[in-house]
Amino acid sequence: MPNHTPSSINTRPEEIGLSVLGRPILVHYHGSPEAPLRLFFLCGQHGDERAIHRAAQLFSQSLHDSPELLGDLLQVAIITSANPDGLALRSRLNDQGVDLNRDHLHLRTPETQAIHRFVAQWRPHLTIDMHNFPSRRLHLLARGLRLAWDLCIDFPTNPAIPVRDGHPLFASLAQALELRLTEAGFRYGRYTMVEPNGSSRHGTPQLLDARNVLSLRYGSPVVLLEARNPSKRNAPHDHRHIRQATLLACHELLRWATNHAETLLTLQSHPPTPSRVPIRSRRRIAPQPLNVPVVSLSHGQTQLLPCNPHRPLVEGRRSVSLPLAYAVPNSETGVLDLLRRQGLSLTTPSPSPGFQLVPVTPATGPLLALLLEAKSNFSPYRRSPLRDPIRRITSFTDSQSIEALS
Ligand SMILES: [Zn+2]
Numbered sequence: 001m002p003n004h005t006p007s008s009i010n011t012r013p014e015e016i017g018l019s020v021l022g023r024p025i026l027v028h029y030h031g032s033p034e035a036p037l038r039l040f041f042l043c044g045q046h047g048d049e050r051a052i053h054r055a056a057q058l059f060s061q062s063l064h065d066s067p068e069l070l071g072d073l074l075q076v077a078i079i080t081s082a083n084p085d086g087l088a089l090r091s092r093l094n095d096q097g098v099d100l101n102r103d104h105l106h107l108r109t110p111e112t113q114a115i116h117r118f119v120a121q122w123r124p125h126l127t128i129d130m131h132n133f134p135s136r137r138l139h140l141l142a143r144g145l146r147l148a149w150d151l152c153i154d155f156p157t158n159p160a161i162p163v164r165d166g167h168p169l170f171a172s173l174a175q176a177l178e179l180r181l182t183e184a185g186f187r188y189g190r191y192t193m194v195e196p197n198g199s200s201r202h203g204t205p206q207l208l209d210a211r212n213v214l215s216l217r218y219g220s221p222v223v224l225l226e227a228r229n230p231s232k233r234n235a236p237h238d239h240r241h242i243r244q245a246t247l248l249a250c251h252e253l254l255r256w257a258t259n260h261a262e263t264l265l266t267l268q269s270h271p272p273t274p275s276r277v278p279i280r281s282r283r284r285i286a287p288q289p290l291n292v293p294v295v296s297l298s299h300g301q302t303q304l305l306p307c308n309p310h311r312p313l314v315e316g317r318r319s320v321s322l323p324l325a326y327a328v329p330n331s332e333t334g335v336l337d338l339l340r341r342q343g344l345s346l347t348t349p350s351p352s353p354g355f356q357l358v359p360v361t362p363a364t365g366p367l368l369a370l371l372l373e374a375k376s377n378f379s380p381y382r383r384s385p386l387r388d389p390i391r392r393i394t395s396f397t398d399s400q401s402i403e404a405l406s
Pocket of ligand 1: 046
């Protein structure tokens with residue numbers, strides 16, 4: 001049946017987990033559960049970013065009121081508050097004092113565990129991680145300036161991620177958003193860190209946040225959407241302005257995803273299979289400085305601030321070919337616990353030779369290489385070397401127990 005059943009049957013929120021203090025973490029669904037393309041909007045990891053939380057609620061409401069925005073291809077899941085304790089306490093952190101968007105590798109909090117369980121089960125084809133960014137950074141304020149962008153996006157930057165910064169899919173999305181937002185009079189840009197020393201760069205390649213870790217773990221594209229934190233001075237007007245920019249961007253994302261449905265569906269059904277995975281990286285300096293639009297706080301005019309050097313690109317170095325499996329010694333309980341929290345399958349060879357086998361698949365290979373290769377500079381163990389080395393199983397003769405893999 002091509003047309004929608006009334007959306008109300010799908011908009012009842014589902015509880016996917018509880019916060020540290022026992023508050024429910026809710027997902028709101030929109031669209032037919034039969035629709036082939038699944039988009040996941042993740043919002044509110046930082047409890048103090050109330051403006052984006054409100055915008056996500058309005059976006060959810062807009063899909064409830066106008067289900068035709070989804071067409072026949074899309075279904076949408078929205079978490080408007082991934083950190084309900086932080087939201088209640090106006091805190092960036094959760095009640096354990098953890099920044100949830102730095103916990104996507106270790107998964108030490110019930111909130112990030114709930115997000116990962118949901119993604120593992122619902123398998124979105126595209127995830128949009130929504131935040132507010134502060135435009136008033138101290139070193140800019142000292143010069144009487146603030147960042148001018150209303151809305152920015154960023155992409156995964158770790159070189160091991162197949163669908164990362166520079167992928168044609170992301171170039172197309174950035175172009176669509178830029179066109180739509182600038183045409184409507186908003187300031188749109190690529191999310192950029194302007195450092196006190198005048199240099200600039202995009203997101204880190206480290207394995208910390210939803211952007212890099214969810215795309216590595218589940219292979220599907222993740223986009224960071226950053227709306228400027230509205231100013232406190234002319235608050236009502238600026239709040240409305242940023243909310244409109246965010247809603248427009250979310251609706252444009254739906255339109256763009258519909259137009260790129262085939263590519264998004266194929267990326268999940270046939271993930272790219274890298275033959276080699278870069279496990280180290282370096283930033284490359286662009287030949288030209290980046291001109292960042294800033295607003296003068298004294299006269300309100302927009303001007304361009306040249307940032308030099310600009311390091312937009314993260315380049316992969318020292319690639320490894322993927323083994324069939326990694327053998328992790330039983331003594332390395334920290335490594336094994338992390339792999340289990342990430343939901344990666346471990347097999348215990350029989351009779352036990354003292355290690356667990358971690359099979360490598362096209363989907364899990366890049367993450368496993370970054371975590372388990374001794375030379376990886378993204379390994380969480382690079383500063384505290386393991387007592388027993390992790391072995392690469394590259395052929396069926398490496399171990400009698402390798403049969404456990406097949
Ligand atoms: Zn945030």
